[in-house]
Amino acid sequence: MASSTIWINNTSSGRYRFSDDHPFHPVRLELAENLLLESDALDRTRTAPPFSLEEAERIVREIHRSDYVEAVEALSADSPNMKALSIAAQYGLEADGDTPHFPGMHQAAVALSAGSIAAADAVMSGRFEHSLHLAGGLHHAFPDRASGFCIYNDAAAAISYIRSKYRARVLYIDTDVHHGDGVQWFFYTDPDVFTLSIHETGKFLFPGSGFPHERGDSSGYGACLNIAMEPYTEDDSWLDCFRQAIERTALAFRPDIIVSQHGCDAHALDPLAHIHCSMRIYREMPRMIHQLAHRYTNGKWVALGGGGYDHWRVVPRAWSLLWLEMNEDPLLSSIDSVPLGGPLPRAWPNIPLKSKPDVALPTTWLDDVASWVPMPRRAEITEKNKKNLELAMQHIG
Template sequence: MSGSALFVHHDKTMNYRFHDHHPFHPIRLQLTLDLLSDIGAIAPSQMIFSRPASEEELLRIHQPGYVEAVKALSQAMPDPEWIGRADQYGLMDEDTPYFAGMHEAASYVAGGTITAVETVMSGRATHALHLGGGLHHALSAKAAGFCVYNDAAVAIAYARQNYGARVLYVDTDVHHGDGVQWSFYSDPEVCTYSIHETGKYLFPGTGNVNERGEHQGYGACMNIPLQPYTEDDSWMECFEESIQRLTDYFKPDLIVSLHGCDAHALDPLSHMHCSMDIYNKMPALLHKLAHNYCEGRWVAVGGGGYDMWRVVPRAWSLLWLEMSHHPLKQALDLRDASLMSLPASWIERWQGQTQLPLPTEWLDDLSRWEGIPRRDEITTKNRENLAVALQDYPEV
């Protein structure tokens, strides 16, 4: 299984930055780019520069008044009248505060994901990765959860408008992909899937199993909410069965997947206990599904992930290694000890910038991890939710 893959990037996406101490920091992307560069995994011929989304493209998802507000609050010194209205648009809280240059930066994020979709749907490449994307919480008229423009939804709307594509959106971020879900909740041609920590304990508080779509879109929405402290085996059991069943039921023309890596045990903004293993296995399964159902058409974006030193660079690099069919990925799957180490050059370059000890290997050594005492109870509850989510979908 292979297929050509292109890596979509533009330096202006690095300007999507709220402030130096905000958890959604573009250094995550730079760490990943450096790691891939140090192992020689990205050739210049595999890079493609993106463009900003046009206002017309943004307005397929976002309301005109909201785009106007984002533009106004992007000025170096916004008009006090707009500052007084910022809270109305979700741009005043500590999660998603307005910042200078916000509209341009967010437009480049959205445009990057559109570029990835165009690259795949035009046949230029079979797969495309835009790690700068993944702003899945933005709503039609409100910013939320670090997200200003919903690049995934905007790009899916582009695929529908320009290619009539039937799109399966797969969200593996630990936070429910609410903004994308609500954008297409009644659309039978866009199926949204999200596996995440239950909203009982985690932002945004949505993503229940009974959120299944509405009107003509009923059944084109699946949520797999998992219990806090879920570990690798239960996560992958739920993911494998549900995504296989849903893909076979929906039969998409294109898979768009979002790869937040915040279900890792080290992530400070969730309560899960997964390891790097799920970030090695999930892309492989999506890769297989893309070839089995979509002639390989697969677009992937980044997303959350807030242990930016120890988790994000490894997880996102593993995604690219899978998409690009890099030989190191096969070696890691075989647990080839001679190739498990991260490059010393990358560790040396970045270790001085964090007090956390950087990892030395691609995958986690689970023999050193303590198990979760409630493992059986958590697994049982996750299976119960899985059964409810799958009750209307035939077995493959």
């Protein structure tokens, strides 16, 4: 029997928009949703009821420092006053930075957090086994500042809601190529929230953290695992390390629910990182997490979006594969059994666009890696990743 999975409407996320040329652009969501619709794999009428914006704002204010929220509100005006502009940099919201302030950003970020909390409530209440909120996953936001395109940390808000209302033990799995630093630091001393992040090593990539020695602190020591991968890591090494990490962690931690973040920027085509994986990892990682959920949490699984900056060739396919897996969609049997996963719908993309892509769009679900130039130092990179994994997991039972 197919899993019971709910799609969290992403419409409000269109307001979370820095500028037309900013890499974190909502067109990614439109293209992914359109691909699912053209594949007859999404019923938009089956969505969770909206979570109260007032309650979501209360949770946001509970986990973020009050002076920071006040700064966000002040900078959300159409024309912020000089006092607000003078403190923008202090809170990571400077106009020329990675996370520039924009009109209405407080309301947009609260609405986005409401979607992730709704996803958590849909699962924890028992109404659904799984839920997906692709607009979520803003894992870099800190209690006191914005960072890495993230204003409020919706993942932390959802986890805090789960802990407060349901007292459940949460395993947070972050597959974004950038370390899930914000979520980690929110729960660094909490023994009932285990944060696991696989990412390109912080030696070479933002945010410069996520090293094996970061294992939690105080009563939360041991409830944190960072798998730092070498630049130019390919599919086999990435998936081998991921599989070992999540299996050992789930066995030792015994979570009540899994919350996963699905940034899809570890692909070779992504412009902001140096990992050389293909679409295969975005087929396999959701499958592994899905199996883990049914083995350890009675199916309770909340999935969020995240990064991913090749809007056309990578994000739509990766996020569509995630939804297909969560639903055990019949299309997966074809994707898994035919070369390159079979063709994408000819009608995709079928949405009004201000500009057309300047690259050739993919025509199949998976990548033809046989046509890619082989990475040099493959054996050396693989061996280094194995050693990094062994070091990172020394404290996992």
